[in-house]
Amino acid sequence: xxxxxxxxxxxxxxxxxxxxxxxxxxxxxxxxxxxxxxxxxxxxxxxxxxxxxxxxxxxxxxxxxxxxxxxxxxxxxxxxxxxxxxxxxxxxxxxxxxxxxxxxxxxxxxxxxxxxxxxxxxxxxxxxxxxxxxxxxxxxxxxxxxxxxxxx
Amino acid sequence: xxxxxxxxxxxxxxxxxxxxxxxxxxxxxxxxxxxxxxxxxxxxxxxxxxxxxxxxxxxxxxxxxxxxxxxxxxxxxxxxxxxxxxxxxxxxxxxxxxxxxxxxxxxxxxxxxxxxxxxxxxxxxxxxxxxxxxxxxxxxxxxxxxxxxxxx
Numbered sequence: 001x002x003x004x005x006x007x008x009x010x011x012x013x014x015x016x017x018x019x020x021x022x023x024x025x026x027x028x029x030x031x032x033x034x035x036x037x038x039x040x041x042x043x044x045x046x047x048x049x050x051x052x053x054x055x056x057x058x059x060x061x062x063x064x065x066x067x068x069x070x071x072x073x074x075x076x077x078x079x080x081x082x083x084x085x086x087x088x089x090x091x092x093x094x095x096x097x098x099x100x101x102x103x104x105x106x107x108x109x110x111x112x113x114x115x116x117x118x119x120x121x122x123x124x125x126x127x128x129x130x131x132x133x134x135x136x137x138x139x140x141x142x143x144x145x146x147x148x149x150x151x152x
Numbered sequence: 153x154x155x156x157x158x159x160x161x162x163x164x165x166x167x168x169x170x171x172x173x174x175x176x177x178x179x180x181x182x183x184x185x186x187x188x189x190x191x192x193x194x195x196x197x198x199x200x201x202x203x204x205x206x207x208x209x210x211x212x213x214x215x216x217x218x219x220x221x222x223x224x225x226x227x228x229x230x231x232x233x234x235x236x237x238x239x240x241x242x243x244x245x246x247x248x249x250x251x252x253x254x255x256x257x258x259x260x261x262x263x264x265x266x267x268x269x270x271x272x273x274x275x276x277x278x279x280x281x282x283x284x285x286x287x288x289x290x291x292x293x294x295x296x297x298x299x300x301x302x303x304x
Contacts, residue, residue, distance in 0.1 A: 046223045046246070047223060049223075050217055050218065050221055050223045051214055051217055052214075052224065052225070052243060052246040053210055053213060053243045053246065053247075054223075055246075058205055061205060062203055065202055065203055065204055069202055071198045071199060071201075071202045071204045072204065085242055085246075086238045086241060086242035086245075086263070086268060086270045086275075087238070087239050087240075087243045087246060088239075088242070090238035090239025090240070090242060090263070091204060091205045091239045093238075093239075094204040095205075107275075108275060110275065111242070111268070111270075111273070114275065115273040115274070116238060116268035116270050116273050117268070118238045118263075118268050121263070121268050123238075123260060123261050123263065123267035123268070124238075124267075125261070
């Protein structure tokens with residue numbers, strides 16, 4: 001039996017998550033897509049960069065803004081392996097991301113479908129369309145393997 | 153009649169907010185204090201830097217982490233002229249800021265005492281002590297003057 005192939009941007013985000021794990025960072029990866037092309041990729045890197053804001057989504061958004069020369073990412077999609085936290089959900093709003101695709105839910109730190117529910121607040125000035133669950137098993141496996149290895 | 157003088161870090165944050173206005177950015181300023189010394193200062197600069205994440209708090213936190221060579225700002229205080237949004241509140245948590253002082257409340261975008269109430273969620277792994285209202289009148293005046301001039 002073959003698994004339905006993941007869309008390219010989620011496969012790319014998962015590859016970034018794997019790269020994070022190899023770098024000793026919690027394995028989360030993200031890409032920004034515009035007009036069907038990946039214009040920025042990043043993985044979680046707060047330890048490597050000594051930057052508490054260096055989540056995959058933040059780095060991908062900042063790189064995409066730099067690539068476009070614009071602080072608004074109108075019409076862009078963000079694909080990320082894990083449900084964004086409050087910081088990253090806020091950045092998605094500020095960047096005017098049109099569509100958010102994420103893999104696994106994050107009961108511990110998520111702020112989209114639980115907790116702060118950033119996009120559901122009346123203070124949220126821009127809400128992306130949100131699609132979740134694609135690549136969920138792969139994303140969760142990477143996280144479990146990473147934390148299992150660290151405990152081992 | 154003399155006004156009670158503001159603590160130095162809030163006066164420095166307000167000076168940063170004024171600098172933001174002169175640069176054509178929404179006037180919000182922030183400083184990070186460790187052991188009584190300001191170790192990082194920043195103002196809101198998303199347009200100038202073409203970076204949707206470049207709020208005053210984010211830049212101040214990133215500069216402080218760079219100055220300390222550590223992604224955790226243990227024992228540090230963040231002083232900011234306006235109530236942080238969800239993105240910045242999340243960053244404050246990730247950075248392990250010990251104490252947050254902010255001037256004016258922000259009914260439109262705040263995520264501390266309203267909206268997402270980031271620090272009150274069970275997903276919030278680190279809660280700073282929060283003090284608000286110091287420099288409120290000054291911070292609100294800068295914002296009102298900025299938006300009034302832009303409409304004029």
